[in-house]
Amino acid sequence: DAMVIQNPRYQVTQFGKPVTLSCSQTLNHNVMYWYQQKSSQAPKLLFHYYDKDFNNEADTPDNFQSRRPNTSFCFLDIRSPGLGDAAMYLCATSRAGEGYGYTFGSGTRLTVV
């Protein structure tokens, strides 16, 4: 089945130690998104890629970066995680312009110790 896969499901990292979360898709969607979701809150968009065109949200901290080496993969890099970065990180994909909503991955729950 076509899907969005996030690895790992759970990630524990040390305060200040760089960490990378990964997302892959078999849907061939041209848009990929990264959201941060803290406990029982709405997901907050960090950035998205339209093909290789990177779009950063104005309030996304500089500590967060992203890479999309090809259509199928997208990475979220947190350069120096703080305790406040502990959250669920959701990857989603969509086709541009069709308004059919997103397909989400299962998320990666990040713990910072």
Add this chain to the structure above:
Amino acid sequence: AQTVTQSQPEMSVQEAETVTLSCTYDTSENNYYLFWYKQPPSRQMILVIRQEAYKQQNATENRFSVNFQKAAKSFSLKISDSQLGDTAMYFCAFMKRAGYGNKLVFGAGTILRVKS
């Protein structure tokens, strides 16, 4: 900027009963899409139902239906014959129609608990 408001942080319903979740939104756009997403505990967020703003007919998907009132900017979700598996966080979301990389704007969510 668009905003989405869900005024019910938590709701509960008895199994087999009907429940309605509320959502209002604010936009100056005329063409857009509205969605309800379901996020079960520790599980993947999935699309429940989608509404195109230029269609007056309310969307339905099996036990799920919406009441879309464009003038009032209201988009409520009705779940009929509630099942235990409907227990989840429900998010209302808005997307502009125009442009690429269209962004979903989410409401704060409503936790729905279905009781046996």
